[in-house]
Amino acid sequence: MSIIEGATEEALRHGAVKVKAVHLKLGPLSGVARDALLFSYELACEGTALEGSRLVIEEVPATVFCRSCEVERALTSIQRMRCPVCDTPAPQISRGREIELVALEFAA
Amino acid sequence: MNATPRPPQAPRLVEVRRNALKQNDTLARALRDRFRKAGVRVISMVSSPGAGKTTLLEKTLIMLLRHWRVAALVGDLATENDAARLARSQAPVKQIITGEVCHLDAAMVERALDGWNLEELDLLFIENVGNLVCPASYDLGEDLRLVLLSVTEGEDKPLKYPTIFNTADVAVITKIDLAGPVEFDLAAARDNIHRVRHGMEIIEVSSKTGEGMEAWLRFLQHQRGEVLSDVSCDSGQGCRDSG
Numbered sequence: 001m002s003i004i005e006g007a008t009e010e011a012l013r014h015g016a017v018k019v020k021a022v023h024l025k026l027g028p029l030s031g032v033a034r035d036a037l038l039f040s041y042e043l044a045c046e047g048t049a050l051e052g053s054r055l056v057i058e059e060v061p062a063t064v065f066c067r068s069c070e071v072e073r074a075l076t077s078i079q080r081m082r083c084p085v086c087d088t089p090a091p092q093i094s095r096g097r098e099i100e101l102v103a104l105e106f107a108a
Numbered sequence: 109m110n111a112t113p114r115p116p117q118a119p120r121l122v123e124v125r126r127n128a129l130k131q132n133d134t135l136a137r138a139l140r141d142r143f144r145k146a147g148v149r150v151i152s153m154v155s156s157p158g159a160g161k162t163t164l165l166e167k168t169l170i171m172l173l174r175h176w177r178v179a180a181l182v183g184d185l186a187t188e189n190d191a192a193r194l195a196r197s198q199a200p201v202k203q204i205i206t207g208e209v210c211h212l213d214a215a216m217v218e219r220a221l222d223g224w225n226l227e228e229l230d231l232l233f234i235e236n237v238g239n240l241v242c243p244a245s246y247d248l249g250e251d252l253r254l255v256l257l258s259v260t261e262g263e264d265k266p267l268k269y270p271t272i273f274n275t276a277d278v279a280v281i282t283k284i285d286l287a288g289p290v291e292f293d294l295a296a297a298r299d300n301i302h303r304v305r306h307g308m309e310i311i312e313v314s315s316k317t318g319e320g321m322e323a324w325l326r327f328l329q330h331q332r333g334e335v336l337s338d339v340s341c342d343s344g345q346g347c348r349d350s351g
């Protein structure tokens with residue numbers, strides 16, 4: 001619902017009447033499942049400016065900053081919070097919690 | 109603001125870049141500020157249904173009431189049962205009935221605080237709805253998030269729900285008195301927790317027998333930055349199950 005609200009707000013701000021697509025960035029540590037989101041999207045859009053729009057989800061990897069390698073690295077699994085190269089434990093997540101509205105496509 | 113008329117034909121793509129949970133995050137930050145100014149420490153609890161949040165909280169409130177001004181907010185989908193249980197501790201308790209919503213959000217917490225003077229509190233607990241998925245995404249303005257794992261759930265819960273373990277600050281393994289009967293592998297559980305959140309502090313308790321409760325209270329004291337004189341478990345009314 002927050003996605004719908006946010007996108008509706010942005011659509012209004014940009015003076016759009018009809019939204020064709022909503023582009024969303026989703027991280028594996030967001031707590032939101034892609035399929036569940038896609039499943040509920042259509043229903044949640046009913047009666048809003050987003051009705052009939054597509055939800056385009058870009059899944060982004062979780063990354064950690066490895067203090068040994070001194071570089072940001074993508075995790076191979078969120079069940080293993082260690083640097084995938086040197087295996088140093090990585091307590092700090094850099095990215096992966098995103099539920100980010102990236103862009104809106106308007107009809108005209 | 110953006111009043112430039114557009115040609116009506118081609119679809120256009122507009123970059124927005126905003127966090128979908130921005131509203132909640134903004135509200136949670138305001139709550140956190142409010143808590144800090146009032147000098148109240150706020151600890152939230154998440155777990156699957158039936159992991160023992162309410163029981164641990166009830167025992168904790170009873171023990172802490174003698175020393176601190178404590179209160180609790182408790183989230184539930186449909187009933188006020190948990191608030192009724194917690195109210196037996198004599199601490200101020202408020203139920204948040206979420207209806208069909210499977211998690212608490214910052215707005216619900218803010219509404220529930222209505223009428224409470226936070227400056228009269230030392231410690232506020234927020235018990236989330238029993239759910240290991242959705243609560244992970246919502247900041248409630250808490251200082252500390254505890255994730256509870258009961259021994260009856262199995263050692264692999266952290267691997268199955270890495271996000272909730274990763275967003276929590278401390279893990280509490282509950283019902284430790286049942287570890288033997290259900291053959292719970294404590295070492296494996298600890299290892300799994302540390303796989304998804306390296307270095308996470310782990311506390312093991314049994315709300316029923318009182319095992320581990322002293323360590324739990326020491327942890328809470330540490331949170332308050334104080335040392336209390338008498339929080340031992342031998343008063344009969346505190347962490348021991350007095351029936």
